Amino acid sequence: xxxxxxAMAVSxxxxxxxxxxxxxxxxxxxxxxxxxxxxxYYWKTFGSADCTTTTSDVDDSWADTSSHSGGWDNSAxxxxxxxxxxxxxxxxxxxxxxxxxxxxxxxxxxxxAAINDLTSSYKLS
Amino acid sequence: MRRTGVxxxxxxxxxxxxxxxxSTGGGRSEPAISVHTITSSSQIQLxxxxxxxxxxxxxxxxxxxxxxxxxxxxxxxVISTIPMTTDQLTEVQSDTVRRYGVINAGEVARYGYDLPPxxxxxxxxxxxxxxxPTVREAEVLEGHDASGQPVQLRAADGTRLPAGGxxxxxxxxxxxxxxxxxxxxxxxxxxxDAWAETMADSxxxxxxxxxxACMASHGYDFKHRWDAGNSVxxxxxxxxxxxxxxxxxxxxxxxxxxxxxxxxxxxxxxxINAHEGExxxxxxxxxxxxxxxxxxxxxxx
Numbered sequence: 001x002x003x004x005x006x007a008m009a010v011s012x013x014x015x016x017x018x019x020x021x022x023x024x025x026x027x028x029x030x031x032x033x034x035x036x037x038x039x040x041y042y043w044k045t046f047g048s049a050d051c052t053t054t055t056s057d058v059d060d061s062w063a064d065t066s067s068h069s070g071g072w073d074n075s076a077x078x079x080x081x082x083x084x085x086x087x088x089x090x091x092x093x094x095x096x097x098x099x100x101x102x103x104x105x106x107x108x109x110x111x112x113a114a115i116n117d118l119t120s121s122y123k124l125s
Numbered sequence: 126m127r128r129t130g131v132x133x134x135x136x137x138x139x140x141x142x143x144x145x146x147x148s149t150g151g152g153r154s155e156p157a158i159s160v161h162t163i164t165s166s167s168q169i170q171l172x173x174x175x176x177x178x179x180x181x182x183x184x185x186x187x188x189x190x191x192x193x194x195x196x197x198x199x200x201x202x203v204i205s206t207i208p209m210t211t212d213q214l215t216e217v218q219s220d221t222v223r224r225y226g227v228i229n230a231g232e233v234a235r236y237g238y239d240l241p242p243x244x245x246x247x248x249x250x251x252x253x254x255x256x257x258p259t260v261r262e263a264e265v266l267e268g269h270d271a272s273g274q275p276v277q278l279r280a281a282d283g284t285r286l287p288a289g290g291x292x293x294x295x296x297x298x299x300x301x302x303x304x305x306x307x308x309x310x311x312x313x314x315x316x317x318d319a320w321a322e323t324m325a326d327s328x329x330x331x332x333x334x335x336x337x338a339c340m341a342s343h344g345y346d347f348k349h350r351w352d353a354g355n356s357v358x359x360x361x362x363x364x365x366x367x368x369x370x371x372x373x374x375x376x377x378x379x380x381x382x383x384x385x386x387x388x389x390x391x392x393x394x395x396x397i398n399a400h401e402g403e404x405x406x407x408x409x410x411x412x413x414x415x416x417x418x419x420x421x422x423x424x425x426x
Binding site: 019024025026033034038048049050053055058059105 | 186190207210219224240249250251263267273290293295296310316320358
């Protein structure tokens with residue numbers, strides 16, 4: 001697990017080693033891909049239903065992508081959220097150092113631009 | 126798009142048949158492949174696809190789950206407005222379109238590396254169909270309050286609100302237990318395994334080298350096809366579209382997608398043979414779930 005202050009060097013490991021599905025249910029809430037062109041391994045989050053219109057609650061979260069046996073720390077370069085969910089990405093585990101200001105709707109196939117390969121935790125609402 | 130002699134040659138459907146397996150010297154055998162020219166994602170039919178949930182079955186499953194979620198909520202005194210999940214790409218669909226990089230020229234010219242709006246999960250919270258439950262409904266359906274703490278509620282008959290609320294309970298009823306059919310999970314895992322095998326395959330690496338040479342002739346130094354997209358991640362959209370168009374033109378000239386699809390398909394078939402028992406068991410679970418789905422839908426009519 002990477003627990004780093006912003007001043008620490010980031011342990012970059014942009015090479016996921018397998019597809020990962022997390023969460024309970026069948027409704028796809030978000031998807032990360034290894035590469036900006038959408039190729040490579042995926043990380044998918046599933047829930048029991050669409051996200052609600054409010055962002056005052058968190059519908060799903062993952063505090064440390066490196067804790068999963070897929071090599072997924074700092075590996076996401078492309079993200080989409082689905083079914084009314086919005087996203088908050090963090091550079092470090094446990095939602096430390098958010099990469100965007102507030103909730104973002106990655107419903108447009110947005111590549112992660114300046115935060116390429118720098119996501120270690122995330123929330124969905 | 127500029128075409129070259131090589132591009133014209135691969136425009137004709139060609140087949141390269143290699144009989145038997147190739148040994149790469151490291152004890153790794155490479156399966157025979159049959160290569161065809163691929164210029165559209167609609168030409169890609171992954172061998173593992175037949176073990177994945179179909180779009181029609183997925184729609185039916187979501188309808189049945191929605192019925193059960195609302196029935197559950199009613200037992201806890203709530204008339205639920207929870208929407209049925211719709212238009213969700215299946216496991217196989219979502220892993221087909223971009224498996225080998227961008228491929229559809231019309232989409233690339235307009236959207237570059239981004240997905241077209243029809244496939245991107247466009248989902249504004251203010252759009253039609255967005256779910257805006259009351260506090261009580263949200264607690265019953267989600268099983269927790271706004272701070273994430275589990276809520277303790279009982280139905281009129283004394284039944285406790287299940288973990289995960291009625292949202293997850295509806296899913297469990299359709300699954301027939303705490304765990305759903307494993308077919309999509311197994312398909313996802315095997316698609317990942319096939320991808321790893323494909324990346325290490327000598328034929329896939331050879332065509333990747335040809336693609337690299339094509340990109341080098343335009344002044345770019347990329348080893349892997351995905352390096353092109355990743356190199357413009359922080360650039361403006363016009364730059365990304367220009368790179369995506371060049372990336373695709375080199376892929377078409379070298380039939381990169383055709384070769385990777387052929388190699389990937391061969392490894393998928395090998396994995397299917399190796400995991401036949403697991404896949405059969407998962408499909409049995411899937412068919413049992415679909416029978417349950419149809420009973421629920423018929424009962425609701």
